[in-house]
Amino acid sequence: MNYTFDFMSVFANWDRLLYGAWLTVQLSALSIVLGFVVGTLCAIAYKSKNWLVHGLVKAYVEIIRNTPLLVQVFLVFFGLASIGWKLSAETAAVIALTVNVGAYTTEIMRAGINSIHPGQIEAAECLGMSRFHVYWHVVLLPAVERVYPSLTSQFILLMLASSITSQISAEELTATANLVQSETFRSFEVYAVIAVAYLVLSFLFRAAFWLVSQIAFVRKRKLGTNL
Helix, strand or coil: CCCCCCCHHHHCCHHHHHHHHHHHHHHHHHHHHHHHHHHHHHHHHHCCCCHHHHHHHHHHHHHHHCCCHHHHHHHHHHHHHHCCCCCCHHHHHHHHHHHHHHHHHHHHHHHHHHCCCHHHHHHHHHCCCCHHHHHHHHHHHHHHHHHHHHHHHHHHHHHHHHHHHHHHCCCCHHHHHHHHHHHHCCHHHHHHHHHHHHHHHHHHHHHHHHHHHHHHHHHHHHHHHHC
């Protein structure tokens, strides 16, 4: 093998790759926040006694979980454009990623909500707490804490899966890497660097989620103990 490695041609494009990584973080973070909201609301709606609401949420979850993310991205970007709703690649990416992670979050949050013992809810109601406060303090917050590791794993998988949006020319990390590779013809070097970049992003996301858990859950338990 007479191949000569040349990583300098890749590092010469560090500013473009850094911008792509930053866009990956932005797309992922926005989709995670919106997907968590969508998933939580759908998990609540899933328990509705209204058969229509329950059925719509169940259909949404099953459809999204049983179709490829790439098809969902194409449907949002190309499908909506064909009926007159033309979106930018980044906007379509956020919508598709949000819809996708929202379905998985629905199932995770539903498991967390179902883990709350009915006796805790009844006790809170007996104390005169409003319906909102009961759901917020007794159901949702404890449910999030119980399923937080699963949510964290799912959100990191979403960040990695955001590379699929390069197929609609969203200028995130993988799309930028493809452009650099087409210019330098250094496939191994480019994608080796990108693999390391995604590994670093995964660790950074895990660190961010750990910090959130320390602030939201550990601090809350300490305050409860002091009280």
